[in-house]
Amino acid sequence: MNKGEPLLEVRGVSKRFGGLQALKDVDFSVAEGSIHAIIGPNGAGKSTFLNVLIGLIEPDQGSVTFAGEPIRGLKPYKIIQRGIARVFQTPQIFPGMSLLQNVAIAAVAKRDGQFNTKVLESLGPRHPIVDEAGDLLARVGLGDYLHAAAEHLSRGDKRRLELAVCLVAHPRLLLLDEPTAGMARHDTNRTIDLLKEISETGMTKVVIEHDMHVVFSLAERITVLAQGQVIATGRPEEIRGNPRVQEAYLGGAHAA
Numbered sequence: 001m002n003k004g005e006p007l008l009e010v011r012g013v014s015k016r017f018g019g020l021q022a023l024k025d026v027d028f029s030v031a032e033g034s035i036h037a038i039i040g041p042n043g044a045g046k047s048t049f050l051n052v053l054i055g056l057i058e059p060d061q062g063s064v065t066f067a068g069e070p071i072r073g074l075k076p077y078k079i080i081q082r083g084i085a086r087v088f089q090t091p092q093i094f095p096g097m098s099l100l101q102n103v104a105i106a107a108v109a110k111r112d113g114q115f116n117t118k119v120l121e122s123l124g125p126r127h128p129i130v131d132e133a134g135d136l137l138a139r140v141g142l143g144d145y146l147h148a149a150a151e152h153l154s155r156g157d158k159r160r161l162e163l164a165v166c167l168v169a170h171p172r173l174l175l176l177d178e179p180t181a182g183m184a185r186h187d188t189n190r191t192i193d194l195l196k197e198i199s200e201t202g203m204t205k206v207v208i209e210h211d212m213h214v215v216f217s218l219a220e221r222i223t224v225l226a227q228g229q230v231i232a233t234g235r236p237e238e239i240r241g242n243p244r245v246q247e248a249y250l251g252g253a254h255a256a
């Protein structure tokens with residue numbers, strides 16, 4: 001990758017679901033080390049776009065380049081191994097396992113390229129993977145519940161657990177789909193602080209968010225999607241006053 005080149009570069013991505021054009025000719029580019037928000041009304045195509053980036057959805061057209069290499073068409077686990085991780089809109093965790101096990105198994109999966117609960121059983125309590133899992137859980141504010149079953153967590157805490165699950169893979173690019181959805185204001189503010197803190201380590205982030213307080217607290221650049229198309233990209237102050245953006249929200253069924 002040459003210096004100054006974006007970490008992630010998407011060109012002309014389109015995706016159709018039957019009669020619905022979910023993404024149309026999307027261009028998107030993220031500088032290394034930055035926080036880039038994607039906003040837009042419900043159904044704009046935001047989650048679909050993240051699914052394309054992580055390899056869960058194959059686009060009909062377009063290219064996706066990460067760290068100078070094409071990644072379109074790679075399987076999700078290959079993309080994860082290249083250094084992209086994703087926090088889903090609905091938390092994806094193992095409900096019957098403890099918090100510590102959830103994070104440790106993600107570290108093992110990244111190391112071995114597959115999920116394997118048997119390997120987990122063989123890790124002793126002092127294993128570096130288990131240590132790191134405990135440290136990360138403390139960082140996201142779950143240090144008091146290491147041995148609790150994940151299913152008993154509140155929705156907001158499940159999101160924090162999922163964040164720890166992603167961070168243990170040390171991604172170069174972290175994709176977050178509505179990381180503060182379902183959280184009370186206090187927890188939202190803690191999540192904002194945490195995301196700022198992890199950006200100090202140079203990790204690049206793309207965050208989909210409906211909460212404008214979160215968007216304007218975090219994002220250095222914002223891309224606005226409406227009906228599958230990019231209608232604006234720019235700095236927060238440029239987006240705030242953009243009449244096309246205001247129109248998209250007012251014209252949408254549910255303004256964010």
Ligand SMILES: Nc1ncnc2c1ncn2[C@@H]1O[C@H](COP(=O)(O)OP(=O)(O)OP(=O)(O)O)[C@@H](O)[C@H]1O
Binds near residue numbers: 017044047048
């Ligand atoms: N697998 C699928 N099959 C068919 N249609 C789909 C599929 N996934 C998404 N869609 C449709 O594509 C459009 C974009 O959906 P998407 O979930 O990407 O929107 P979004 O911007 O994330 O919305 P929200 O803000 O509500 O999460 C919607 O109309 C949705 O119903």
Ligand SMILES: [Mg+2]
Binds near residue numbers: 047048089177
């Ligand atoms: Mg969505």
